[in-house]
């Protein structure tokens with residue numbers, strides 16, 4: 546199924562595997578259930594695609610930044626979790642760890658942000674038209690907890706490679722998100738010493754005007770409003 550999206554002022558037609566972008570027709574890179582095997586408690590259906598990554602497709606007038614688009618499919622993983630991204634950290638840059646600016650242009654995504662040890666966790670729902678800054682030093686996973694595909698974009702520095710190892714070693718993020726009658730439930734990953742899971746809202750930034758400059762905003766900015774601690778279930782033994 547093809548989707549049309551306007552992303553930061555540019556028109557895209559996205560389908561599974563291929564996209565018409567301002568930079569031409571681009572083949573996507575699939576992330577399969579097999580590649581997510583290390584971040585799930587149960588593997589299976591190896592060849593199925595969880596999300597399509599279209600990297601370096603947003604025109605960026607500022608050298609040094611890369612703009613990607615991601616089509617996150619709806620559904621469940623073999624572990625029973627909602628489809629999610631692999632998750633990664635960013636390494637050190639000249640002013641601390643690299644940040645990343647994300648926007649959602651279709652659907653809704655639940656971001657799982659966690660500090661370097663995975664002890665402090667923020668769950669942030671980001672809706673169509675909203676932006677979220679992944680602050681320096683925070684690992685991030687996107688969960689598609691809705692029944693429709695989600696389309697996101699991100700601006701990030703070209704000067705580093707993402708660090709996937711910690712997520713593989715600990716079998717995913719600090720928490721897992723499963724479907725439930727209320728919508729979703731959050732379960733602790735026993736491989737971390739999770740201290741708190743906060744329910745947060747991104748600051749009210751909307752994709753209505755040029756936003757590229759935000760990728761350079763000072764890192765001290767307070768990017769979230771955290772409202773409450775979330776009830777988290779222990780992992781069943």
Ligand SMILES: O=P(O)(O)OC[C@H]1O[C@](O)(CO)[C@@H](O)[C@@H]1O
Nearest residue numbers: 598613614615630631632633699
């Ligand atoms: O790199 P992951 O964890 O698979 O996450 C997917 C998305 O995040 C990015 O790697 C950017 O952080 C995108 O290029 C990609 O589409």
